[in-house]
Amino acid sequence: MKSTAILLLHCPDKQGIISEITKFITDNQGNIVYLDQYVDHEDGVFFMRLEWELADFMIPRDKIEDIINTLYRTRYHLEFNIYFSDEKPRMAIFVSKMSHCLYDLLARYKAGEWDVEIPCIISNHETLRYIAEQFDIPYYVWPIEKDHSNKDEVETKEMELLKKEKITFIVLARYMQIISERMIETYPNHIINIHHSFLPAFIGSKPYHQAWERGVKIIGATSHYVTSELDAGPIIEQDVTRISHKDTPHSLIMKGKDLEKIVLSRAVTKHIERKILTYNNKTIIFS
Template sequence: MKNSATLLITCPDTKGIVAAIADFLYQHNANILHADQHQDAENSLFLMRVEWDLKDFSLDEASFAEAFQGIAKTYKMSWELKFSKDKPLMAIMVSQYDHCLADLLHRHKNNELQCEIPLIISNHLDVQKLAEFYGIPFFHIPVEKDKKKEAEAEQFALFDKFQVDFIVLARYMQILSEDFVKRYPQRVINIHHSFLPAFIGARPYHRAFERGVKLIGATSHYVTEVLDEGPIIEQDIDRISHRDQVEDLIQKGRDLERIVLSKAVQWHIENRILIYANKTVIFD
């Protein structure tokens, strides 16, 4: 079992950052496992992810911040430190289609996703048995017209109670309120069943069929206040032909949705994603 720390850094680009960080880690006896960086010339931004083995590392969680604050201040860094031993807590929200949920739960059971899943919330009862099979607490919160506010209040209470770190919308067919989105910035991942920005909004497979496209797609993204306009994490497509009816698009799309969503979730859990300018950097 890996016992590592991951540092994510964003700061203005200037000379000497890598040297400062590498030197700091070396001084504290870190064994670097992965390091990747990105410079955005347009925005003069430096972004970095570095992961090291904690075996011989001389700082603990408490002392790291103090030791690192000099560098962080010098280079005006915003930074986050994560430990592989601290598995993030992921809530899943889902409506009636269960393919993404079944996929995530199966991957979780097989240790593809290094997180805890303290709860599943649905506005329907269809997936309750599946949740039970995998031993995940299931909460049924119907969302009645004009009562979204009340439903979201119940959801927030549960997220608080279970100390949820991030939320995955695994085909949750409700639009979140502005309040919800603001409460969990960069912490809600959605799967949209088109290659965004094509077919924003409802019924993308029907509209893809009507337009006569030769490819269908799926897009995982962070949810922001503008519908389907948040930072894109991953996309993929599949080929269709004139023989494919809407039902075929929907079936083929399920495979896309599963894979595109699960990659986003995995990368988020592994702290591989940095967001800026409504885009993502995916460190691999």
């Protein structure tokens, strides 16, 4: 695998932008290996993901951002991020007591499915330490008092750890605590949560019980970026499974676990591949 640069951008839609930017890459000997774009005609916004090989690219990697800035930001009102395929994202996992999502994430990591580092697992409970030990990953526990009196203090420690470990994004693998504004602002659209319902149905706690009470015929799971409004951030992925009147709250929980882990891992995959753009509290997912 050759090293590549990945450019994710959006800007007001304007004729000629694709041809200009692709020409810029090509003229500088960048071999484009991926281009996908999308125009939101309702809002008049242009989105693009461009990936090119760095090998013969004439602009040094530490100058690329600066040059794109200079050439295009003002002219096109461009918002963009540059990533390099050989700089692995660093992922922290937050868990509470349920193991299914954590196992699924770590099994993929161990099998080499993802180009990612996982330097730490953080929890408010000791419960899942044995899994971290199975996979030889440091496990940090800071219990949170029932009255949340120490929550601020705990979060300060967590953020020190995240900083020290150069964490680039966070995965909440059925972590049962509200994330504070402070952490959300430090990782905007970089904290992925899995909610165990088909959002926006059944926001909040015990969604499977809510679903059973309502008598729905299909249940779902939703992965989304965390924002300050509960369960209301940009949706990355959803999936559903059929149920019947024979299901109980318990059987919904069991069926839901399979949904949760698959839906969460699909979101993590897309994030690691830098294929997600967020805009207006929605996601553009490149394929």
